[in-house]
Amino acid sequence: xxxxxxxxxxxxxxxxxxxxxxxxxxxxxQVRDQLISSHLALVGHxxxxxxxxxxxxxxxxxxxxxxxxxxxxxxxxxxxFEFSTxxxxxxxxxxxxxxxxxxxxxxxxxxMQELGAAVTKATNELTQQLDRSPSIREIAEHLKVDLDDxxxxxxxxxxxxxxxxxxxxxxxxxxxxxxxxxxxEALEGVEYRESLRPLLLALPxxxxxxxxxxxxxxxxxxxxxxxxxxxxxxVSRILTNTLTRLRAELQS
Amino acid sequence: MSNIHLRxxxxxxxxxxxxxxxxxxxxxxxxxxxELADWSLAMDEAFAIVINHKPTSGDVLIDYxxxxxxxxxxxxxxxxxxxxxxQSDACRWAWAVVTGSVSEAKSDISSDGSITLILKSRxxxxx
Numbered sequence: 001x002x003x004x005x006x007x008x009x010x011x012x013x014x015x016x017x018x019x020x021x022x023x024x025x026x027x028x029x030q031v032r033d034q035l036i037s038s039h040l041a042l043v044g045h046x047x048x049x050x051x052x053x054x055x056x057x058x059x060x061x062x063x064x065x066x067x068x069x070x071x072x073x074x075x076x077x078x079x080x081f082e083f084s085t086x087x088x089x090x091x092x093x094x095x096x097x098x099x100x101x102x103x104x105x106x107x108x109x110x111x112m113q114e115l116g117a118a119v120t121k122a123t124n125e126l127t128q129q130l131d132r133s134p135s136i137r138e139i140a141e142h143l144k145v146d147l148d149d150x151x152x153x154x155x156x157x158x159x160x161x162x163x164x165x166x167x168x169x170x171x172x173x174x175x176x177x178x179x180x181x182x183x184x185e186a187l188e189g190v191e192y193r194e195s196l197r198p199l200l201l202a203l204p205x206x207x208x209x210x211x212x213x214x215x216x217x218x219x220x221x222x223x224x225x226x227x228x229x230x231x232x233x234x235v236s237r238i239l240t241n242t243l244t245r246l247r248a249e250l251q252s
Numbered sequence: 253m254s255n256i257h258l259r260x261x262x263x264x265x266x267x268x269x270x271x272x273x274x275x276x277x278x279x280x281x282x283x284x285x286x287e288l289a290d291w292s293l294a295m296d297e298a299f300a301i302v303i304n305h306k307p308t309s310g311d312v313l314i315d316y317x318x319x320x321x322x323x324x325x326x327x328x329x330x331x332x333x334x335x336x337x338x339q340s341d342a343c344r345w346a347w348a349v350v351t352g353s354v355s356e357a358k359s360d361i362s363s364d365g366s367i368t369l370i371l372k373s374r375x376x377x378x379x
Contacts, residue, residue, distance in 0.1 A: 123285055133284025151279045154288070155272050195341045215352040221286035236289035243293060243349060247300055250342035 011038060015077040035072050036065070042084055043068050046091045050099070060095055067094030115153040118143055120231045133222045133232070157233050199249050207242040210235060253280070256316040262303045262330045270299050270314065274325070282321035282376035294353035294371060295325070297346035301359075302329025302367045304346075305337045321376030322355075331364040338367070 014035055021028040040061075047060035071087035122142045126134035136154075140147040203211065213219045213227070214235075221239070225232040258273055260266040274295045278288045302312055310330025317324040337343060338361065351357045356372040 133286040135282050135284055136279035136288060137282075139285065147279055148276065151272075151276050154275055154285075196345050215349065218352070221289055222284075232286050232289070236286070236292070239289075239293060240296070243296065247297070247342065247346065250345060251300075251304075 007038075011035075011083065012077060014038070015075060015083065018072070019077060032069075032072060036068060039068055039072075039083070039087065040065065042087060043091055046088065046095065050095050060098070063098040064091045064095050067091035070094070112153055112156045115143075115145065115149060116157045116233075119150055119153045119157075120233050123232055127222055127232075133220070154233070157237065195250065199246055203242065203246075207238060210238050211242055214239060253318045255318075258314040258316070259311050260314070262310045262312050264300070264303065266312075267296055267299045270295055270312075273314075274316075277316045278323055278373075281318060281323050281373070283323065283373055287373065290353040291323070291325075291373070294350045294357075295327070297349045297353075298325075298327045298369050298371065301338075301343050301346045301350070301369065302327055302333075304340065304343050305333045305365075319372070319375065322373035324370070324372045326368065326370050328368045329366055331362075331366045333361060333365040333367050335361065 014031055018028065018031045018035060021031065043061055043064035047057055047064045050060050051057050067090045068087060071083070071090040074090075075083055075086055077083075119139060122139050123134060126138055126142060130138075134142075136147055136150050140150045143150070200208070200211070210224055210228075213224045214221065219227075221232045221235045225235045228235070256273075256277055258270070260269055271292050274291055275288060278291045283291075299312060310332070312330070313326075313328045315326040317326075338347075338359070347357075347359070350369070350371065354371045355374045358370045360368045360370075362368070
């Protein structure tokens, strides 16, 4: 990212040169390479914001660089915008698209992924508005879609990878133990035989937190979502995955 | 609205079918989306309970009834189960999840070893 006035001027000159060159001019490729190199720091800056979400930083930089190249090709310097302002949404968009495509455990049509996101958003809005969890009919009416499409989106949502679920959990947020006392103590009170307790205690902290809130503190999924700052659908998926794994381990 | 009946083989691979059918049915009640998610969890575990003795044959019968804006679901497994199966850690934990996910839950084991679970949601006031 150009930081000094002279670097900015040089950048403007490079862009002016890049735009003026014909597409078949071999110099154009070299100028573009120079522009890519001089803005790679911007990609690194954006990619680091998406780090800790289960994908290697190098991969994110690679994907973000595709966004940078698209932005360079589309940029019109005579419109007066700073390139970084113009490029940022394209780079972010490319990385988000990568997450959307990459983090589905099974292939879910794009239309259904987008509807899933819309259902999550509508659920949050209606929960605020109604001060209760909305029914599926209310969500369908809000989105002006068929009730069965909402159900299909909910079913498809369960195909979302747990990697991204874990990543969406704010690592800086205080742990449940900080807020409610020891989670392990709550689980120590479980009255089942020895085979269950070690499995519960061995769960990753995030899963243990959610399990305790739902089944030991009797909180609703919506309340848990509010407490943790994640969506109710994320809570639902984490619970489904945790219980499925526990069931398999108990039956093995 | 008429009741809905589902009959599936008593094998774990059919739990996904039961879950998605339950979602479709519960979506037609006045229950909230987080309750629908709870029912999904409850039915996963209920299905696991009624086939916990790992039968190689037989079916699970599921009856869905719409009651007062909510839902009542009866899950009946094949014959051959026993009290000892119900007392296993896997079943006890599954039952804890079921009872924690729905408003009311009852279990019954018949003399032929068929487990029946009756699960009820809350009645929705506005219905």
